Amino acid sequence: MNCLVELYNEDRISSLxxxxxxxxxxxxxxxxxxxxxxxRIENLKEAxxxxxxxxxxxxxxxxxxxxxxxxxxxxxxxxxxxxxxxNITGASELGAIGAYxxxxxxxxxxxxxxxxxxxIENIKGCKLLENEEIPNIITASSLFLANxxxxxxxxxxxxxxxxxxxxxxxxxxIFEKIEEWKKLCCYLQTGKNRYPQTDNVNLFxxxxxIKDTKLEVAYSDESFLVEAEKLGLIYSLDICxxxxxxxxxxxxxxxxxxxxxxxxxxxxxxxxIQSQRFRxxxxxxxxxxxxxxxxxxxxxxxxxxxxxxxxRPCFLSCKIAEPTSVALQELCMYTSFFGGKYxxxxxxxxxxxxxxxxxxYKRASNMGVLVIDGNDLKDFELANLIEQSL
Numbered sequence: 001m002n003c004l005v006e007l008y009n010e011d012r013i014s015s016l017x018x019x020x021x022x023x024x025x026x027x028x029x030x031x032x033x034x035x036x037x038x039x040r041i042e043n044l045k046e047a048x049x050x051x052x053x054x055x056x057x058x059x060x061x062x063x064x065x066x067x068x069x070x071x072x073x074x075x076x077x078x079x080x081x082x083x084x085x086x087n088i089t090g091a092s093e094l095g096a097i098g099a100y101x102x103x104x105x106x107x108x109x110x111x112x113x114x115x116x117x118x119x120i121e122n123i124k125g126c127k128l129l130e131n132e133e134i135p136n137i138i139t140a141s142s143l144f145l146a147n148x149x150x151x152x153x154x155x156x157x158x159x160x161x162x163x164x165x166x167x168x169x170x171x172x173x174i175f176e177k178i179e180e181w182k183k184l185c186c187y188l189q190t191g192k193n194r195y196p197q198t199d200n201v202n203l204f205x206x207x208x209x210i211k212d213t214k215l216e217v218a219y220s221d222e223s224f225l226v227e228a229e230k231l232g233l234i235y236s237l238d239i240c241x242x243x244x245x246x247x248x249x250x251x252x253x254x255x256x257x258x259x260x261x262x263x264x265x266x267x268x269x270x271x272x273i274q275s276q277r278f279r280x281x282x283x284x285x286x287x288x289x290x291x292x293x294x295x296x297x298x299x300x301x302x303x304x305x306x307x308x309x310x311x312r313p314c315f316l317s318c319k320i321a322e323p324t325s326v327a328l329q330e331l332c333m334y335t336s337f338f339g340g341k342y343x344x345x346x347x348x349x350x351x352x353x354x355x356x357x358x359x360x361y362k363r364a365s366n367m368g369v370l371v372i373d374g375n376d377l378k379d380f381e382l383a384n385l386i387e388q389s390l
Contacts, residue, residue: 003028003081005074005108007099008037009090011340012044013138014113016146017311018087019048019055020137026056028077028084032064032095040148047145062095070098071105078106086110088123100124115342118310138311139280144287147338155284155302156262157252164270166231171267173227175377178320178350180221185260187217191244192258202254205245219244228257264318265304268348268382272307275383278314281307303334309390313339314346322351328364335368344390346370350377 004024006015008031031037045057062073089112103110109125122130174181191206208219229237233253237246248254256262269283287301305316315334331345352374355361364371370389
């Protein structure tokens with residue numbers, strides 16, 4: 001494609017998908033001018049050029065309140081860029097009318113993207129593209145760049161493939177006895193901090209009762225560590241009358257054995273990957289804001305799990321206990337800033353919610369948030385529930 005003409009769309013994901021899919025030599029984005037939109041366009045340009053360094057990216061203003069002026073603007077762009085195509089996805093009504101009139105007059109093909117079906121729709125002159133599937137092209141990195149942010153790493157380490165099965169088996173034990181795990185995790189955290197093993201950083205050693213802390217902690221329920229050794233997550237377990245010692249298998253097991261809530265994130269991450277229905281699955285994604293568009297400079301946000309269903313971004317948050325309305329507001333921020341109406345937000349909790357009477361659940365449903373609770377995790381496959389909602 002020689003030139004792709006785009007109408008500005010607040011849900012910038014459609015413009016990003018079109019540019020990355022068709023890889024035009026040039027893009028002209030037309031918008032009804034404001035400084036705020038111009039800053040957003042610069043973010044979109046950065047994401048597109050990052051993937052296609054040779055791309056020429058231009059933008060031009062039209063007067064949205066004047067249909068005649070709108071037609072003239074689009075006609076001028078068309079005449080300067082012969083052989084162009086117009087993407088009309090998400091355009092304002094008057095902008096779409098003006099663009100259509102100019103393109104019809106100059107025989108310019110028009111199409112739109114149906115991101116829910118992941119298909120291209122022919123509006124005029126694009127019969128060869130009609131109902132073609134859109135390539136699975138967008139990634140978390142490009143999505144965040146297009147919205148003035150970037151990925152700066154992961155808060156939790158990413159496990160290798162050969163650990164998946166044993167991690168899931170250990171998750172089953174944790175989820176079944178979550179209160180007991182909470183007590184043990186507190187003991188492991190305290191022991192690791194109070195008795196650091198400088199000669200062997202992967203060794204854990206501590207007395208069964210650790211005093212001299214604000215709250216005394218004690219070792220309890222040895223079934224967790226016994227099972228962990230069977231699964232190869234720790235080794236050399238030695239439980240004596242007064243002390244507990246073992247070695248973490250690696251940095252990953254050491255990190256998660258001293259993190260109460262990290263196992264639910266791990267479970268969701270692995271289940272999504274194993275289903276092979278989702279792509280670019282990422283765990284505990286740290287997001288940095290690149291400019292002051294939203295006054296978020298130096299603010300770092302974290303999303304528990306990010307993934308894509310075809311070209312639709314999904315944001316998943318994990319909560320051990322029953323979440324509050326604050327968690328819903330945090331989740332909906334991700335759609336506001338990143339995915340827009342094409343995205344999906346999901347909240348996974350181990351709590352068992354009475355979905356018939358819970359005010360939280362009703363509010364989540366009204367906000368478009370998919371809630372998966374402890375009953376769902378026990379009775380259904382996580383990937384099935386998410387795919388059905390999409």
